[in-house]
Amino acid sequence: MSFKVVEPCTPRLNRCELAVPGSSPQMFEKAARSKADVVFLDLEDAVAPDEKPKARRNVVQALNEVDWGRKTLSVRINGLDTHYAYRDIIDVVEQAGKRLDLVMIPKIGTAADVYAVDMLLTQIEAAMGLKKRIGIEVIVETALGLANVEAIAGASRRLESLHFGVADFSASTRARTVNIGGPNPLYVVMADADVAGNRAVSWADPWHYAVARLVVAARANGLRPIDGPYGDFRDGEGYRAAARRSVALGCEGKWAIHPSQIEIANEVFTPPASEIEKARRILAAMDQAGREGKGAVQLDGKLIDLASIRQAQSMVAQAEAIARGG
Numbered sequence: 269m270s271f272k273v274v275e276p277c278t279p280r281l282n283r284c285e286l287a288v289p290g291s292s293p294q295m296f297e298k299a300a301r302s303k304a305d306v307v308f309l310d311l312e313d314a315v316a317p318d319e320k321p322k323a324r325r326n327v328v329q330a331l332n333e334v335d336w337g338r339k340t341l342s343v344r345i346n347g348l349d350t351h352y353a354y355r356d357i358i359d360v361v362e363q364a365g366k367r368l369d370l371v372m373i374p375k376i377g378t379a380a381d382v383y384a385v386d387m388l389l390t391q392i393e394a395a396m397g398l399k400k401r402i403g404i405e406v407i408v409e410t411a412l413g414l415a416n417v418e419a420i421a422g423a424s425r426r427l428e429s430l431h432f433g434v435a436d437f438s439a440s441t442r443a444r445t446v447n448i449g450g451p452n453p454l455y456v457v458m459a460d461a462d463v464a465g466n467r468a469v470s471w472a473d474p475w476h477y478a479v480a481r482l483v484v485a486a487r488a489n490g491l492r493p494i495d496g497p498y499g500d501f502r503d504g505e506g507y508r509a510a511a512r513r514s515v516a517l518g519c520e521g522k523w524a525i526h527p528s529q530i531e532i533a534n535e536v537f538t539p540p541a542s543e544i545e546k547a548r549r550i551l552a553a554m555d556q557a558g559r560e561g562k563g564a565v566q567l568d569g570k571l572i573d574l575a576s577i578r579q580a581q582s583m584v585a586q587a588e589a590i591a592r593g594g
């Protein structure tokens with residue numbers, strides 16, 4: 269290990285983060301009763317410009333009046349390049365900061381963007397006498413944001429998660445897309461011809477680089493990496509495949525832009541029972557070896573190294589958090 273200790277952020281379950289437009293108050297109760305670990309009430313791109321003030325009022329009212337149970341609640345503010353952002357932060361945190369857990373900053377570009385929001389939150393919390401520190405989540409969804417992702421990830425102790433916003437990222441990088449967050453028939457690898465002259469074609473993941481880089485930046489700073497939206501909500505299998513790609517790379521959860529995606533995310537981002545059981549057996553074998561004064565640990569005839577033990581510890585900790593409900 270490095271001499272530098274990576275401090276973990278505030279732990280939370282974040283398997284599914286449900287997006288709910290602030291301009292659609294009829295959806296709030298259903299979101300509160302959903303199985304999503306986190307709900308974010310959106311003031312940004314799902315809300316038309318002339319609906320912004322109304323959406324802000326809806327969000328304040330919903331934070332104060334809806335029974336959200338133990339759900340983690342976030343509000344996505346407007347971009348820091350708009351004149352909506354300052355009032356989003358001030359109105360929402362002053363009027364409903366007690367129930368708010370997180371502020372989500374879209375289109376993050378630099379570490380200074382995080383610093384600016386941290387400063388405002390710090391002042392409002394002090395002025396309002398808020399006891400709980402509000403966390404920050406950021407959406408990496410521009411070329412600038414991804415270029416600066418390491419500095420962004422280390423910008424504030426309030427930061428909890430980095431999200432990959434594939435839709436805006438495609439717009440920013442001018443990537444060609446077919447379905448938000450899905451693969452693209454342009455992005456395939458064609459093999460050389462085999463003896464019969466056939467050329468195999470395999471689809472590849474156009475988002476691999478961005479997600480993998482975001483995962484590394486997040487984990488290097490003790491943050492949760494979260495994958496963003498999958499646009500075609502009628503395509504449950506496509507959503508599942510995208511979620512499986514991101515869990516394989518280390519993401520801890522994925523957005524749902526429709527309630528039908530919640531259950532799939534929860535399933536994919538919950539470690540399978542067989543893996544949890546194996547992790548518990550690894551830890552038990554490690555304990556046993558410790559009691560017997562043995563240095564090397566064996567399980568099922570195979571030597572277990574320290575990296576497998578760390579993986580087992582983190583899987584068991586995650587399973588216990590899920591069983592506790594957060």
Ligand code: GLV
Nearest residue numbers: 433434435436496
């Ligand atoms: C999310 O905000 C995205 O742009 O994908």
Ligand code: MG
Nearest residue numbers: 409433435436
């Ligand atoms: Mg976006």
